[in-house]
Each structure stands twice: as C-alpha cells, then as structure tokens.
Amino acid sequence: MPIFESTEKMYEILGGLFQLLADDPEVGPKANEENINIRFIINDPDGEIWLLHGDPKPVVVTGECDAKPDIEMWISGDDCHAFWLQKLSLPVALAKKKVKAKGPMAKVLGLLPLLKPAYENYPKICEREGLPTDV
C-alpha cells in the first residue's frame, strides 16, 4: 500500500511542499538562479510534479506540463516521502538506482542545502495528514 493513497493526495502534499520552497524569500530566488526546469516523474501513485524557473519566483506545476525539462528524475511516491523525512539521501538513492535521473545532476545536488524549510515542515505535515514517519 503506497504512502500516498492517490495521485491527488500526493499532489496536495508534495505540491504544497514545493510551493512552500518556491515562496520562501531565501530559497525561491536562489533556486531561480539555477535557471532550470525540473520534472519529477513519480510512480505509486503515478504523477508528475514540475519545478519551473519563473519570474519573480519558481513555479510549481502538478500533472502534465508543456515545459521543456532540463532535469528529469524518476522516483516512487514512497521514496519521495522518505526523502522529505530525511531518511533517504538523494545522492545515495541515485547511486543505489532507487532514483534515476537525466540532466546536470550537479545542479540538483547543489540545491539540496536549500531544502531546509521543507525538511523542517514535512514531519508536521505528515502528522496533520496522518502519514507514517517511521519509514
């Protein structure tokens, strides 16, 4: 049984988390500096989330989008959940083939230090939504 019961629920929770990062006055502009579009292709449940370069802040899109991705990442919904709980290291997941990626990964790895606000908020969101945190 996947952590996210439906694609819609996943969009609501993970899409909201990305939006929080995009709205952050420090993170948003720094993410924009990279000038990249990232497409997350998620399975179980199936869906996609985009983080697009935007003006004045990044734009989050859930579902299909016509934009051209600079980086594409394939990941399961459960692994997304584990990642935001800081129980899955992205570099290690990449190395272990749990996450597949195409595009300049150095840019993605460079964004990792910016994710703190989302890391801090995600356990609270899980508590509110009744999602397990002992994965």
Add this chain to the structure above:
Amino acid sequence: MPYLDLNLNLTKEQEMTRKTVHEFARDVLRPASLELDKLDPEDVIAKDSIFWKVFKQGYEIGLHKILIPEIYGGGGFSPLEVHMLFEEISWGSIDFMIAFGVACFPAFLSSMVPNDYLVNTFILPFCEDKEAKIIGCWAITEPDHGSDTLAPFTAQFSLPECAGSCRARLEGDEWVINGTKAAWVSCGTVATHAAVYLTIEPEMGMAGGGICIVPLDLPGVSRGKPLNKLGQRALNQGEIYFDDVRVPKENMLVEQDSYEALLDITLSTANACMGAFFTGVARACYEEALEYCKQRIQGGKPLIEHQLVRYKLFHMFKLVEACRYFSRAVMEFNFNTNPPYTQYSIASKVFCTQAAFEVANEAVQLCGGYGLSKESTVEKLFRDARAGLIEDGSNDFLALVAGEALVGGE
C-alpha cells in the same frame, strides 16, 4: 596547434578558456613533464623539485577543481567543457593531468555524497586551496587486487574469496582501518587525503566495501617508496599502509549497501575522463609527428611529401578525431545520466587508450631514429601512452566487465 572543432555551438568564452588552458599546458606542463621524466621517482617529489611549483600553479588557476560543483567553489563546468579542458591538459602532460585528476578525487566523491562535516572540513577548503596544500588520491588497488576491483555488478565481485584485504571495522564513532593499498596509487606518495576503497563485510566479497575519506596525517598511516615505472613518470605513485588508523564515522561516504553502486559511478566517471585524457595524448603524438615530417628531409624532399607518410598521418588524424567525438559524447551522456551506462565509458577508455598507443607507435615510426632517442618528445609520449592500456583498469579486463553488461542487458 589549434584544431578544427566540429561543434558549431561553442561559445567565445568556451574557446577562450580552452586557449588559456592550452597555453598553460604548452608553456608550463609539457616542459616540466619532460624534465621530470628524466628524474628518479624520489627526485620528482623532492622538496626542490619543479613538480611542486607546477602543481601549485595548476591549483592557482583551478585545475584541481574542474570536476567539483560550483556550489562548493568548484569549476562548475559542463561535461563538454570538462572534456575540452581535460584534452588540453593531457595534450601538455598526461602525468600532470592524472595527478590533478586524482588530487580532486576525494573531494569530488564527497561532493556526490555530501554531509555537513565533510563539506566544511574538506570540500570547501580543497576548493579554496591555491597552494596545493590539500592533495587527494584514489586508493583502490591492493598488492593482490588490481583491475578486479573495478567489476561492480559482476558475478565474481560478490565471491567471499575475492574480498579485499584492506579492511575497516566500526568501533563506536570511528572506523578502524588496517591493510595496504598498492604501489599503483597515483599521488599516493604526496597526497594529504585519500579516498580509500575498503572491505567492511568480507562475506560479501568485494561488494561488501565502503569508501572512506582518510586524512593521511593520521597516526598509523605510512607510505612506501615511489614506484619506478615506464611512463608518466611525473605522476608519482606508491603504496599506503594503514595500521589501526582511526577515522571519524562521518568520513565513510558509503557502506556495503551502496558500495557497488558508487563504485559503478566512480568507474563510469574515471573511464569517461580517461577517454578525454588520451584524446589529448593521441593529438600530441600526431602533432609532434606532423611537425617532424615537415622538417625532416629524406629522399631529397620533406617526409610530408612522401605519399606513404601522408597516408599514415591521415590515419593518425582520423583516430584523434574519432577519439574526441566519441569520448565527448560518452562524457556528456554519462555525466548527465544516473545511473550511468558504464559500458560506454569503458568503451571510450579502451578505444581512446588503444588509439593513443597506435598513434604514438606511428609517431615513433615516422620520427625514425630520432623517435627512439631520449631527445624526442614522442619517445616519452609513447611510454606514457603504453601505461594507458593498463591504468584505471586493464583494457582486457574492462572489456570483459562491459561485455557482461551488454549480455546482461544493463
């Protein structure tokens, strides 16, 4: 001499950067490499050796951090730019290219699996270093394990009888390391830090490994004598011994659950780089031969005017061009793809090193007696190219590893 780049989309900045690095390779690296080639290995790294001056100059212009992401103060170059720069440096000196390459290895690996401790204590200081005070090395081979250390995801890699002998065990918050790394550790004699590929769980064979960043000034670390070898003599190599060396837990980048996967990425990256390096070596050999053939008179006219010589030079030119565009394509693809298609990186390494050796051999042949003499540059390049068929995995063994991936449908 400049070459015609078949990439129509290069920017002026990219061409300028390449020109700057080429001039450094021509004016600094090549002459120093030729001078160091004549020395005993102990003298290459003696306090007053030109090696140190040149290495420092390389750090000043950032040659040690070409592969490191920009966020840590690294070069932040695209794979295409990395390839262009590596070709130029190797054109000047494959010995110094590999030395700069391994110097960055521990920081490069750490940047792939970063933790706050290593970022602050190691990666950032490495990128800020302009005096070659922090030098890395890649310590993987052992006295009884060579190319077989580079076969992740093959059947033999998990056999307990194939386990490595340099071991690590966890005691509290520290890893305790015991064992020996081979005489072939590039920069092993001069490095301040090593990315040590260790065995943690011998029952898993070589797959039960870990990768640890080890400061080489810790108690229990000692070094062997510099290796006396055929080619790439400015690149110092030597054993490293570990006797109950205690390393903070945070320095272990990956343990046995992820070892094979990160080794696969290591192999893919290193072999893709070797393709770029030996494109530079092949080009250096071709250009040396071409210049000689313009000057040397035989049968009453310059060699270049003889039909067979032109035929040979064309064959050499063709190989250099094939090396460049194949190894560039592989680097651009595999540096942008995770997990990488390692068989392509291996194909690039094997093809380019074989081509470089073939071009070097022809260059010596065209230069005749001069090509055999210690006064000629091609004599050194020939020896340098020969080493490429063995270093970073012998070509025969690598072909078997890639072959297994092909039939396994990886």
